[in-house]
Amino acid sequence: MKFQRHILRDVQGYVPGEQPRESDIIKLNTNENPYPPSPRIFEALQALNGDAFRKYPDPxxxxxxxxxxxxxxxxxxxxxxxxxxxxxxxxLVLRTFVDPGDTVLATDPTYSLYEILCKLHDCRLEYVALDEHYQLSPAFFSAQGRLCFLTRPNAPSGVAVPKAEVARFCTGFDGIVVIDEAYVDFAEDNCLEFARDHDNVIVMRTFSKSFSLAGMRIGTAVARPELIAEFLKTKDSYNMNVVSQAIGLAAINDYDHMLENVAKVKASRTRLRDALLELGFKVPESQSNFLLAEWRGTPDAQTIFEAMKRDKILVRYFKMPRLEHSLRITVGTDAECAAFVQALKRILHKE
Ligand SMILES: Cc1ncc(COP(=O)(O)O)c(C=O)c1O
Structure with a gap:
């Protein structure tokens, strides 16, 4: 196509997990929270009057x-x-801190959007492989770049590398370290204080998972004020609409509701992992709201994924090196997890 920018020739675009229209699907494919968000958000929504919509939101x-x-x-x-x-x-973090042509670092595997964002920004993403237990390898500690995306807990493994190692990496790395804590509310600990302790750390979180607000689109980042000031220069003038701001505020003020949902998901995660281990899957201990279940038997993982889909149960399958023998399963309600395990037993002839 003659109008295409050269950097787009090599970009496929991010392929999100399927969002089916039917309501009779068990959806364990995009790490959404199976429980509803805080009831307070509906009160916040009702409190918005016509004026709130007529005017621009707080920039x-x-x-x-x-x-x-x-x-x-x-x-x-x-x-x-x-x-x-x-x-x-x-x-935005690339737009703010990375020049085209710079090197950005990430682990392999990790959240696949980083690679696409780097291509769009015309910078080079260098992957450093995690070891077989999804832990940081020595090569990671000696790598350098303008910025590093470090996902903790990682996706799609669910594994959280030790906090002390993240601190060691942040100290030795010359560029910006983005600690992606999308799933951290499901984990044992977090790295939030690193934003204060290190002048190069940005800790990012989302309301999509633990707060059950994927549909709202709310993300947060914490960093030293001099870094935040740079973000304020590059963001869209009104990057948060009036509804997102009101709902985000209501949700953060009802923190206990989020914690209760997280506790339920964590309890189901243990039960689901036990069931998968019993069936012969290899499942690293997850600190997220999903499990990565490796399967080397027959039928293969892709066939299981397709059979599940026919049974109206959606999980995630990544046809790529290191992940092609695995399924990523979002922890749903206990009833959803039980339906998944039952379907799995049927597919594996282990009833
Ligand atoms: C590791 C990781 N980071 C970030 C995100 C994006 O979160 P949001 O829904 O706030 O854009 C996701 C979503 O799946 C994720 O898995």
């Missing part, structure tokens, strides 16, 4: 950022930025 989302700073234990909003989902902030 810097002040009230929401203040509430986040307080919740995260940071002095004020100058430490926080919010965006239209974490995906927007991931794109």
């Amino acid at each position: 810097v989302s002040l009230r929401f950022r203040r509430a986040l700073a307080e919740r995260y234990g940071y002095p004020d909003e100058s430490w926080v930025i919010v965006g239209n989902g974490m995906d927007e902030l991931l794109a």
Whole structure:
């Protein structure tokens, strides 16, 4: 196509997990939360009057950022930025801190969007392979670049590398380290304080998973004020609409609701993992709301994925090196997980 920019020739575009229209599907493919968000968000929505919609939203989302700073234990909003989902902030971090042609680092495997964003930004993404247990390898600690995406807990393994290793990496790395904590509310610990302890760390989170608000598109980042100030220069003028700001604020102020949902998901995660281990899958211990289940038997993982789909159960299959023998299963309600396990037993003839 004669109008195409050269960098787009090599870009396929991100392929999100399927979002079927039918309602009789068990959807364990995009790491959504199976439980509803806080009822307070509906009150916040109702409180928005015509004026709120008529006028432009607060361009810097002040009230929401203040509430986040307080919740995260940071002095004020100058430490926080919010965006239209974490995906927007991931794109913005490249626009803000990386020049075209620079090298960006990530682990392999990891969240596949980083690679696409790097291609769109015309910078070079260098992968450093995780070891067989999805842990950081020595090569990772000696690599350098303008920026590094470090997902903790990682996707799609679910594994959280030790916090001390992340700290060691942040200290030795010359560029910016983005710690992607999309799933951290399901984990044992987090790296939030690294944004204060290191001048090169940005900790990002999303409301899509633990807060059950994937449909709203709310992402957050915490970093030293001098880094946040750079973001404020590059973001769209009104990057958070009035509804997202109001709902985000209501959700963060009902933190206990999120914690209750997370506790339920974590309990189901243990039961689902036990069932998969019993069936002979290899499943690393996950600190996320999904499990990566490796299967070397027959039928193969792709066939299981397709058979599940016929049974109206969606999980995720990645046809790529290292992942082609695995299924990624989002932890649903106990009933959804039980239906999945039952279908799996049928497919494997282990009833
Ligand atoms: C590791 C990781 N980071 C970021 C995101 C994006 O989150 P959001 O829905 O806020 O754009 C996802 C979503 O699946 C993810 O898996």
